[in-house]
Amino acid sequence: MKAVAVKAFGGPEGLSVVDLPAPEPGTGQVLIAVEAIGVGGVDxxxxxxxxxxxxxxxxxxxxxxxxxxxxxxxxxxxxxxxRVWGFTGLGGGYAEQAVASVEDVLPLPPGLSAAGSVTLGGSGVVAHFALAHARFRAGESVLVRGAGGSIGILTVQLAAAGGAAEIAVTTSSAARGALLRDVGATQVLDRSGAGAASAYDVIIDVVSGPDVPSFLEKLRPNGRMVAVGAVGGPLPDSLGTALMANFRRSLSFATFSADTVPPADRQAVRVAQFAAAAEGRLPVVVQAELPLDDAVLAHQQLQRGEVFGRIVLVP
Incomplete structure (x- = not known):
């Protein structure tokens, strides 16, 4: 079968199309003839x-x-x-066939495409539980940092559905800002967060990196910031200093990984979100469907920050 492997760590050019034997499902596993593959930041x-x-x-x-x-x-x-959605672990998905454990597989409801399911399946769970981890409540204001990817877009949508009073986003262009307004954003900021009109109760951060301390300053007293990604690099050593400098404002900072959520809870959220998407109540945003052979191009676009929503590879 055709697959895409990392021949050399580094830039997208290190990816290579290879021929491999089809995997064999083990105990408690299924073999999936793949129709769509989600390309994500962890990749x-x-x-x-x-x-x-x-x-x-x-x-x-x-x-x-x-x-x-x-x-x-x-x-x-x-x-x-x-026809199913499946989580293969941190590898094995860029291929014409892939294996997944039955605990990590869900049937696709009528009306939800394969591409739509890989846009929603992982990112929707992260967005849902990140807002819960931040103790978000209706009537609060939310800032989504790095909102142009699938996690960010879904966080905006879920915050809007949850009754957020205001939803600010950081993004790279006015065009992206307009698209984010279409899914629920009420305020658009540049990547630095400059020009924020107010402080926020909750910040969901898909970016991380050296600028995290400056975003702590945009929290209200008792505000909560949750990092769900690290596309901008690791957290800086100055984060602790920034928290202590704001000691009297009672700010909170946390990281969040969906790995800490019990599998049954993750699947329950996916079932609900898949149904909502199939019924048109939760639109999914797919930027493009590219052939599996174009994995390098997909990663180049991801690296340049050109992706709005999800890029999907199609064998």
Whole structure:
């Protein structure tokens, strides 16, 4: 089968199309003939060598959708023939076939495309539980930093649906700002957050990096900031100093990973969000569907910050 592997850590040019044997599902696993693959920020971090524990030769990709064509030992054969979304772990998804555990697979409801499911499946869970982690309540103001990707867009949508009084976003252009207003943003800022008209109760940060302390200053007393991504780099050493300098304002900073959410809770949220998307109540934003052979191009666009929503690879 055709797959895309990391031949050399670094830039997008380190990705290469390779031919590999089709994987075999193990106990409790299904084999999926892949129709759509989500391209995400974690893929870029792994490809760039920023995350430890990975070796060259790894097939990228954690989120796929398609049709189950086989099951492993002690696995319900009723899965065969079902169109599903599946989480493959931190690898194995950029391929024509992929395996996933049945605990990480969901049937696609009628009306939800394969591309739509890989736009929503991982990012929607992060957005939902990040807002919960920040103890967001109706009537509060929210700032989404780095709102142009699928996590940011879904955070804007969910905050709007949850009754946010104001939703500010940081993004790279006026055109993106207009698109973000279409999904619920009420205030558009540049990447630095300059020009903020008010302070915020909650900040959901997809970017991280050296500018995090400056965004702490945009919180109201008792404000909460939650980092859900690190596309801008690691948190700076000055973060602790900034928190202590604002001691009397009782600010909170936290990181959040969906890995800390029980699998059953993640799946329950996905079921609800998939149904909402299928019914048109939660629009999904897919920027483009590219052939699997164009994985380098997809990662180049991701690296240049040109993606609004999700890029999807199609075998």
């Amino acid at each position: 870029a971090l792994i490809r760039g060598g920023s995350l430890p524990g990975f070796r060259e030769g790894l097939v990228l990709g954690s989120e796929v959708a398609g049709t189950v064509v086989a099951v492993g030992p002690d696995t319900d054969e009723d899965w065969v023939g079902q």
